[in-house]
Amino acid sequence: xxxxxxxxxxxxxxxPRNLGLLSDTLTGSGFEVAVAVDGARALRLAREGLPxxxxxxxxxxxxxxxxTCRRLKGDPATAAIPVIFMTASTDLSAxxxxxxxxxxxxxxxxxxxxxxxLARVRVHxxxxxxxxxxxxxxxxxxxxxxxxxRLTQELERRVGERTVxxxxxxxxxxxxxxxxxxxIRAAQxxxxxxxxxxxxxxxxxLTLEHAGARKCVLVLSRESGLVIEASITxxxxxxVLGLSAPVGPGADxxxxxVEEVARTRQSVFVWDTGRDARPEDARYLAGKGPRSILCLxxxxxxxxxxxxxxxxxxAPEPLLAAQLETLGLLASQxxxxxxxxxxxxxxxxxxxxxxxxNERLETEVARQTEELRQTNERxxxxxxxxxxxxxxxxALQAEVIDAQSARLAELSTPLIPITDHIMVMPLIxxxxxxxxxxxxxxxxxGVQANRAKVVIIDVTGVTVLDSAVAxxxxxxxxxxxxxxxxxxxxxxxxxxxxxxxxxxxxxxxVVTKGTLQSGIGYALRQAGGGVAGLHESGxxxxxxxxxxxxxxx
Numbered sequence: 001x002x003x004x005x006x007x008x009x010x011x012x013x014x015x016p017r018n019l020g021l022l023s024d025t026l027t028g029s030g031f032e033v034a035v036a037v038d039g040a041r042a043l044r045l046a047r048e049g050l051p052x053x054x055x056x057x058x059x060x061x062x063x064x065x066x067x068t069c070r071r072l073k074g075d076p077a078t079a080a081i082p083v084i085f086m087t088a089s090t091d092l093s094a095x096x097x098x099x100x101x102x103x104x105x106x107x108x109x110x111x112x113x114x115x116x117x118l119a120r121v122r123v124h125x126x127x128x129x130x131x132x133x134x135x136x137x138x139x140x141x142x143x144x145x146x147x148x149x150r151l152t153q154e155l156e157r158r159v160g161e162r163t164v165x166x167x168x169x170x171x172x173x174x175x176x177x178x179x180x181x182x183x184i185r186a187a188q189x190x191x192x193x194x195x196x197x198x199x200x201x202x203x204x205x206l207t208l209e210h211a212g213a214r215k216c217v218l219v220l221s222r223e224s225g226l227v228i229e230a231s232i233t234x235x236x237x238x239x240v241l242g243l244s245a246p247v248g249p250g251a252d253x254x255x256x257x258v259e260e261v262a263r264t265r266q267s268v269f270v271w272d273t274g275r276d277a278r279p280e281d282a283r284y285l286a287g288k289g290p291r292s293i294l295c296l297x298x299x300x301x302x303x304x305x306x307x308x309x310x311x312x313x314x315a316p317e318p319l320l321a322a323q324l325e326t327l328g329l330l331a332s333q334x335x336x337x338x339x340x341x342x343x344x345x346x347x348x349x350x351x352x353x354x355x356x357x358n359e360r361l362e363t364e365v366a367r368q369t370e371e372l373r374q375t376n377e378r379x380x381x382x383x384x385x386x387x388x389x390x391x392x393x394x395a396l397q398a399e400v401i402d403a404q405s406a407r408l409a410e411l412s413t414p415l416i417p418i419t420d421h422i423m424v425m426p427l428i429x430x431x432x433x434x435x436x437x438x439x440x441x442x443x444x445x446g447v448q449a450n451r452a453k454v455v456i457i458d459v460t461g462v463t464v465l466d467s468a469v470a471x472x473x474x475x476x477x478x479x480x481x482x483x484x485x486x487x488x489x490x491x492x493x494x495x496x497x498x499x500x501x502x503x504x505x506x507x508x509x510v511v512t513k514g515t516l517q518s519g520i521g522y523a524l525r526q527a528g529g530g531v532a533g534l535h536e537s538g539x540x541x542x543x544x545x546x547x548x549x550x551x552x553x
Contacts (some may be wrong), residue, residue, distance in 0.1 A: 006030040006543075007052035007125035012042040012068065012551045013086070014060045022055065026121065031039075039063030042072055046078045058087035058103075066102060073103040079485060082124045084108060093429060118254045123400050130393050134386065141382050148375050155368045161265045162361045166260060166354065196341035197241050203334045204232040204239045209292065211327060213310045217253050220306040220338065221465035226262055227314050228253070229306070254293055259294040261307050267328065268295045290309035296327060298335035305335040415446040419528040421453040426516075427462030438471035443476055447485045454523035455480050460491030460514045470500060486511065486526060 009031050011022050016037075023033045036042040038060060047052060047326035054072070057397055058065040065085060072078045085099040088110035089366045096107045106120055192197045200218060218230040226247035232239045245251065247258055256278040261268050269277045271292045275283050289378045290311035298305040416424045425439060425447055443455055457473065477487035490513040494502070 007033070007129065008032040008034065008049065009121060009125070010034045010036065010042065010049065010054045011044055011053040012036045012039070012054065012060070013036060013056070013057040018057070022117070031121070031125075039065070039068035039071075039125075042068055043075075046072055046081060047075065047327065048395070051081060052082045052123060052128045053384070054081055056083050056085055056101070056106075056122075058085055066098060069099065069102045069104060072412070073284075073408075079103075082106075083130055084120060084124065086110060086112075103538070105332075120400075123396065123403075127393065127396060127400075128307070130389060134393070137386055137389070141379065141386070142380070144375065144379060148372070151368065151371065151375075155365070158364065159361070162357065165357070171301060193337070194341055194344050196345055199337045199341045200230040200241055203241045203337065203524055204230055205237075207308060207310065207327075207330065207334075208232050208234065208237075210330065211310050213288070213294075213312045215311040217309040218306060219247055219253075219258055219309060221262065221304045221346050226258065226307070231249060248350035252284075253311075254278070254295075256282040257295045258307050258309060261297050262304060265297050265299060265304055265329070269293075274484050275372070290528065294327065298331050300332070300335040300339050303339075305339050308334060350456065397529050417440050417450060417452075417526065418456075418523070420450070422456070422520070422523045423447070423450060424456045424458060424516070425451045426458040426461065426518070429463060431459075431462055431469045433468050435465060436476075438470040438474040440472055444479055444483065447480055447483050452485055453527045454486050454488060456488045456490055456516065456519045458491045458519070458524055459489060459496065460516065462491075462494075462496065467504075470512075474510070486523075487524055488513060488519045490514070490516045 006029065010028050011026075011033060012017055012035075013019050014037050019035050019037070021175055023035060028032050034045055034051060036045050040063060041055070042056070045051075056065045056069060060068075065087075069083050069085070072081065072083065082105040083099075083103065084106040085095070085104050086108045087095055089372055099107055104109065105124055108117065108120065115299070159307070189341070193202055204216050204218060207213070214234045216232050216326075217228055219226050220229045221227075228243045228245040228247060228251065230239060230243065231243045231252075247255055249255070256276075257268055257270065269292075273285050273290055273293060287400040290313065292312040294310040294312070296310070298308055308327075310327075414426065418424055423443075424447075427435075427439060431439075439457075444456075447455060457476070473489070477489075480487050488511045492512055492514070511522065
């Protein structure tokens with residue numbers, strides 16, 4: 001097995017012999033091994049090397065395994081590293097609960113078989129690698145989803161902008177067509193022209209004629225400011241177009257009036273320049289001497305198109321309301337006509353630009369759609385792979401749970417052969433009904449497999465015993481007698497004996513001894529093996545009972 005595939009194991013044990021045995025076992029199976037003889041060095045090596053698994057001894061001088069595990073799980077850099085506790089303690093249940101509460105993933109009781117060690121190490125290192133791989137895949141998927149979301153938002157933004165631009169262009173075109181229709185109905189002479197120069201020529205002539213003026217000037221609002229675009233005088237009756245002269249000092253009109261109308265969007269009529277003229281225009285008026293000035297705001301849908309400036313020589317009398325209304329309507333229609341002419345002047349360019357924009361947009365949409373399709377396909381593949389990894393992890397976890405359950409069941413009711421015909425079953429801790437049933441099943445299977453003549457049930461370590469459990473033990477003795485085996489119960493303490501008496505348990509069917517040693521002596525006499533048989537059987541058990549090397553204190 002490749003080292004990178006097997007993983008890196010950190011062994012923490014203050015016993016050099018155990019370190020050597022564990023290191024040889026793991027390196028021989030392809031694992032890369034680091035060792036630490038105390039908790040402080042283990043913490044440092046874990047942060048520096050980030051191993052795939054930590055085998056941690058519980059009993060160590062100084063910082064014990066529990067404190068070391070607590071600090072490992074409290075450090076974000078090492079919290080995710082799986083920890084397997086190793087202990088030779090007899091109080092396995094309490095140590096196991098404490099270790100699992102601290103975040104350990106497994107527990108090994110010393111001595112243990114090499115095959116068991118390797119099996120658990122392989123399971124947890126594989127789980128570690130699968131977990132890290134899954135986390136990386138999740139991060140990749142999150143990044144891909146974020147990129148897809150950004151791409152979608154960008155596409156939506158671009159499509160929205162293009163749509164708004166198209167809508168605005170279409171709206172402008174619609175407005176221009178509507179305005180043209182209004183011009184045709186309200187002022188056929190003006191609206192009949194769509195070329196800007198023709199519109200301005202016709203507009204200037206109609207204004208001069210309708211207002212009875214001596215001079216008319218058309219000022220348009222451009223991006224650069226107010227610009228004199230056209231003018232006409234009564235003598236000679238000639239329209240001057242394309243002036244493009246900025247409105248400012250030196251302009252041939254009353255500048256302050258024009259600027260006021262452009263600023264306020266309201267028309268201004270000065271019917272007596274000698275009395276109501278603006279001081280700013282005194283110099284201009286002194287030389288020209290117009291009797292009245294009318295400045296009409298050319299508004300179209302709230303937008304200032306320009307100012308229609310009219311000078312008259314009539315008597316100093318205000319214009320009639322009807323005349324002002326007609327001139328205001330003319331200014332409004334003029335604004336519409338001028339704007340339409342400008343729009344038509346740019347219509348070809350806008351249409352061409354819209355066509356090119358649509359072509360670019362369609363190309364971009366096609367490209368983005370293809371990218372989205374590819375991204376979706378990649379995400380689908382990643383989702384399938386993730387589901388497969390989840391199934392593998394679940395199956396592996398189920399295998400680990402089954403193996404642990406089987407091992408726990410084996411540890412809870414051990415059956416130890418003393419000789420070929422004598423077996424000992426030590427019971428420790430609280431015996432409930434389920435564990436009593438396990439003891440019965442283990443004893444029957446052991447007697448049937450080994451043809452044992454005597455089974456010693458040692459209850460020295462039993463702390464709690466109820467009537468149901470006592471009844472099960474008696475049933476065990478009866479069942480063993482049916483199989484041809486005698487039952488000996490040893491280690492009954494005074495308080496346990498009192499409990500059995502209070503429960504009314506009949507011990508007449510079984511042999512009871514005060515200690516396990518006396519029970520073994522009795523069993524040897526019953527089996528006919530004697531001490532020599534016990535020694536020979538013990539030697540046989542040491543030489544062939546365990547297929548693998550054991551390590552422990």
